[in-house]
Amino acid sequence: MPNQDETRQGDPAKLSEILGKILKYQNTLPDGRSVELDELKRERILSPEDLEFMSAHSVTYKPRKSFAYRRGGYVLKMTTENGYISSGLKGEPLEHRSKLRNFPLIIERLFAIPESGDELLLLIKFPEDDWIGVLPGIIIFNIRSDSWRQRLPAIRATALELGFEPTQDYESQESHALIHHIPRDAASMSAAVTALLSRGCGFSDEAELTYSSPALDEA
Secondary structure, three states, X not given: OOOHHHHHHOOHHHHHHHHXXXXXXXXXXXXXXXXXXXXXXXXXXXXXXXXXXXXXXXXXXXXXXXXXXHHOOEEEEEEEOOEEEEEEOOOOOOOEXXXXXXXXXXXXXXXXOXXXXXXXXXXXXXXXXXXXXXXXXXXXXXXXXXXXXXXXXXXXXXXXXXXXXXXXXXXXXXOEEXXXXXXXXXXXXXXXXHHHHHHHOXXXXXXXXXXEOHHHHHO
């Protein structure tokens, strides 16, 4: 029998067991569609004990299409005294390439999706491990290479022109982090990020950028 701590905090093995039942059922479906919790209850895929466990431990269930499991991200997330435990399949998100002139539409599409916590992310990657991360209301520059460090003054200047003061701007052992808070609505985020990429980073409208966004892939 589980001890008192396991009962209070939740058993990760039970979370994995529930995930296994969901995946087994989903693999029987011909279209690989996502499955809502109501269907799992209706088809008796999850037992009353499973559902009681999920309720008792504030387990969040995120329905996902079958192909999305290979890209990582959580399916079940359980609240604990020390934070949370998530359960899913490890994987890498798909990478896409698009010209900068298409990014306003990409960004607006992404941030028009109802927020889903830490999964609502646009990651723009560059060859020398430099990257830009865009989350609701935040843009993060993680700069490692000398060529990107030379762009920092223009990025800072553009942000100030747009009215954005940096919330963090510091050098670590391997990289420089520059973080700005920007408006959270989709249209304003699109305009801000596009301006920082073009005027700040120096990309032309025809420049092709590599990006990934699991939330867009599943939309």
